[in-house]
Amino acid sequence: MLQTTHLTKTFPNGASLHFPDWTVGKGEQWLLLGESGSGKTTLLHMLGGLLRPSAGCAAVNGTDLYALPARRLDRFRGRNIGIIFQQPHLIRSMTVGENLQLAQTFAGMPEDPSRIRELLAALDMGHKYRSYPGELSQGQAQRVGIARALVNRPALLLADEPTSSLDNRNAEQVVRLLSELAGVERSTLVISTHDDRVKDAFFKEYRFELSRERISDQLEKS
Numbered sequence: 001m002l003q004t005t006h007l008t009k010t011f012p013n014g015a016s017l018h019f020p021d022w023t024v025g026k027g028e029q030w031l032l033l034g035e036s037g038s039g040k041t042t043l044l045h046m047l048g049g050l051l052r053p054s055a056g057c058a059a060v061n062g063t064d065l066y067a068l069p070a071r072r073l074d075r076f077r078g079r080n081i082g083i084i085f086q087q088p089h090l091i092r093s094m095t096v097g098e099n100l101q102l103a104q105t106f107a108g109m110p111e112d113p114s115r116i117r118e119l120l121a122a123l124d125m126g127h128k129y130r131s132y133p134g135e136l137s138q139g140q141a142q143r144v145g146i147a148r149a150l151v152n153r154p155a156l157l158l159a160d161e162p163t164s165s166l167d168n169r170n171a172e173q174v175v176r177l178l179s180e181l182a183g184v185e186r187s188t189l190v191i192s193t194h195d196d197r198v199k200d201a202f203f204k205e206y207r208f209e210l211s212r213e214r215i216s217d218q219l220e221k222s
C-alpha cells in the first residue's frame with residue numbers, strides 16, 4: 001500500500017538525503033528507526049505529502065502523491081493519511097470535539113460527532129470532549145492527536161516520534177493504543193522513533209532502519 005522509489009531530498013544548502021526503496025503492505029505495522037539526523041522526519045513528511053521530494057516517487061495505494069496538483073494532494077492526504085506529530089499542535093481556542101470536527105471538515109468529510117465520541121472513548125478521553133487543549137496533560141493532548149489522525153479512517157497512519165514529550169507510563173500507553181487502534185481500523189502504521197521504550201513495547205517484526213552514513217551527501221560540509 002506504500003511504495004517509495006529512489007526518494008531523494010536536496011536542501012537549499014546542497015545537503016542531500018537518498019533513501020533506500022521501501023515497500024509496506026496493507027495493515028502492516030512498522031518501526032522507522034535511525035539515529036538522530038538520519039532522515040526519519042524528512043522521510044515521514046515526504047510519505048505524508050507534506051514535503052516534496054527532489055527526485056523519486058512516494059505512492060500510497062497506487063497514487064503517486066507528488067503527481068497530484070496541490071489541492072488534490074491536500075484532499076487525498078485528509079482522506080487517506082493520518083499524521084501524528086511529536087507535539088499535537090491542537091487549536092487552543094477550540095474544544096477537543098471541535099478540533100476533531102475540523103479535521104473532518106478539512107478533508108471534505110461530513111461532520112460525524114458519533115465517530116469522534118467513539119474514538120475518544122477508545123482512547124479513554126470521552127470525558128474531555130468539551131475540554132480545551134490548555135486543560136489537558138501532555139499525554140491526554142497526544143491522545144487527542146491520535147484521535148485527530150484517525151478520525152477520517154485513514155489507510156495510512158504516520159507517527160513521528162509520538163512519545164518524545166511523554167513520561168514512561170504515557171509513552172507505553174500511547175504506543176499500545178496506537179498499535180491497537182491501527183489494528184482495529186485496519187490502518188497501516190509507521191512509527192518513527194529512537195525511543196527504546198517504543199522499541200521494547202512494540203513487538204512487531206517490521207523495522208526499517210536509516211543510516212546517516214548511507215543516505216547523506218555533503219551534510220558534514222554544509
Ligand SMILES: Nc1ncnc2c1ncn2[C@@H]1O[C@H](COP(=O)(O)OP(=O)(O)OP(=O)(O)O)[C@@H](O)[C@H]1O
Pocket residue numbers: 011012013015017034035036037038039040041042043194219
Ligand atoms: N531544511 C533543511 N535544510 C538543511 N538540512 C536539513 C533540513 N532539514 C533537515 N536537514 C538535515 O537532514 C538530516 C535529516 O534530518 P531529519 O530531521 O529528517 O532527521 P531525523 O532522523 O528525524 O532526526 P531526529 O531523530 O533528531 O528528529 C539532518 O542532518 C538535518 O540536519
